[in-house]
Amino acid sequence: MTMTAIPAFGTPPRSRRRLWIEQITGASFALPALALLILTILLPLAVLLYLSLTNYEFGAISADWVGLANFSKALADPIIRRSVINTLIYVAIVVPGGVFGALLIAILVHGRRRTRSLYEVIYFLPVTSTLIAMATVWQFLLHPALGPVNAMLKWLGFGEIAFLSEPSTALATLAVIGIWQLLGFNMILFLAGLSAIPRDLYEASEIDGCSNGIDRFLTITWPLLGPTTMFVIVTTMITAFKIFDTVAVMTRGGPMGRTEVLLYNIYLEGFQYFHTGYAAALSFIFLAFILVFSVAQTFTLDRKVHY
Amino acid sequence: MATVDLTSIAKSFGPTKVLGGVDLSIADGEFLTLVGPSGCGKSTLIRIIAGLEAQDSGGVAIGGASVDHLRAHERRVAMVFQSYALYPHMTVGANIGLPLTMSRMTLRQRLPLLRLLSRQRREILRGIEADVGAVAAQLQLEHLLDRRPAQLSGGQRQRVALGRAMVRSPDVFLMDEPLSNLDAKLRVHMRTELAELHKRLGATFIYVTHDQIEAMTMSDRVAMMDAGDVLQLGTPSELYERPASIKVAQFIGSPAINLLPATLAGSGRIELFGRPLSLAVNGTAGASITLGIRAEALSLAQGEPGQGGRAWFSARLRRKENLGSEYILHFDLAGRDAPGVTTRATAATAATVNETAEVALTFDETACHVFDVGGERLEPRNGGAVSSVVPLRA
């Protein structure tokens, strides 16, 4: 051990200089990230906040300060309320379907040895494809007269269903498409979680009396996947809450407003009706929801069970 | 309590043959160790006994009855894994109690929410708790019952794994390298604990290790395995004193046995480095053989080499290894087509040698092991040396 390796308590001028250099170095490492954060998130947020407090309209030269009027209008607006409820219904269908469906598929795929990667690719394909293009395919598949789904229903003796134009089925149909799009990604997350469970544990449980798949799932798989499941639930919630593209391409909020969702309404207010100030206020409401989910995520991930 | 009988167990993984027809009979209450180098199929064999792996052919019987059709948990065996395989999300108490939970409760009584409907549940839980407490007391784990495995030391985890095995009072304990993850000191301590546990429980223990010291110190009998076959089955002293083949001789004992190339002269007399020994075996003249001499049978010659007809050869010291109680001396056999040899020596003897000069090493011919070209043991004729046996030095 040499003396220079020990923090020099006896030589204040040198150590102060070194501290200073360290601080400068640290700050300059953080600077690019900080600059990006300010430019891409904090600054736009500030502008958004300012806009939400005015009655600015896109293309106008000036705007009036209206205080919280936009927010009180939004809270009282029945269309907005309906779109929030629709969004929540959509989330309520997509989250259980997208999470438990993916878990089931992951467990089945995990059990395959030779064909595993084939199934992984098949289920992951929807994630990599453009939803706009896929939406067209779905529209064709679900078409009441031309689509194979209805042909199948008719062949089975059911009546034909106009999935996307029937008010009672439109939102649920979008949710099914949403689940289809999410399954692959969630499956990959669950597969990673499953692979991290030591095989020894299954063997030990087999000797200890877990004789069937249900016992093994309840004793080992489900509890040990806990952190993964929490993560998947929260990310699926956030993704589902941001539903926009299928609505914009396939239903445009119809039929009879049954598929109007929050993000689509923000888009309408901001880019179709040019009520920029009002859209900004709606965006804040949207952000509030996302924030709640994110906090939930941070919370569950931070206190995730450390085994 | 039960015997375990294996009849021609064979197993291959794809094209790799892992076990080639193992026959083994383990007595009731016996401590049998499977020992062998890594990859020789020990784990595969013990996993077949446990029911975690299915053999390709052959049969396993426990307590005289075939268990081939039984699932792992129906075989009344318990297993301790090298990794301990404790359930990380359960407390120590729940870990030890899981075998009882699984056997005493129905699925409905174990399910979340639904289990609240069961009236007997509390009573069963109390019974399990009592049994877990009794096992924990035997292993000094009572104060740890509410901890998670991650909060335990290696030795404590090891004891929890033992507890989980003990709680069902199985007929057979299977242990796959249970001490490998412990530090050296704890390992020595746990050897004693396991041997005492075996004595106390009186159950059959089948113990897998690659460490010959564990095999020698704990077992009633040792089965030495290599490349999927049992090379020799016997008590630790049988394996040490009469190894059936060169592989067994090499594997058992530390430092490893000294192997010297030798040849047979006429009438089966052994010639080492051109000098005839008084040792003879059955064999044709001119055949090459291998002479095995344990380190403790080899010593520095006192006085004139060859004195009293004792066999000897010359060597030069390479290195001294101080073990505290004794020295291990490593010698080179200069100019000879043979690897070096090792001997044990007291500190006083070790002080008399150095690297500069050649010394004479002498050995007790009755303690030699003779192996043929194929590595099989050859028995010395007349039960030992032919003539002029000099009494061992004190």
Ligand SMILES: Nc1ncnc2c1ncn2[C@@H]1O[C@H](COP(=O)(O)OP(=O)(O)O)[C@@H](O)[C@H]1O
């Ligand atoms: N599930 C398996 N698939 C393929 N090969 C295996 C499998 N299990 C073990 N083996 C092979 O069988 C041989 C013996 O393994 P094992 O019984 O674990 O040896 P040991 O416990 O004596 O070290 C090794 O060569 C190993 O690679």
Ligand SMILES: [Mg+2]
């Ligand atoms: Mg092994």
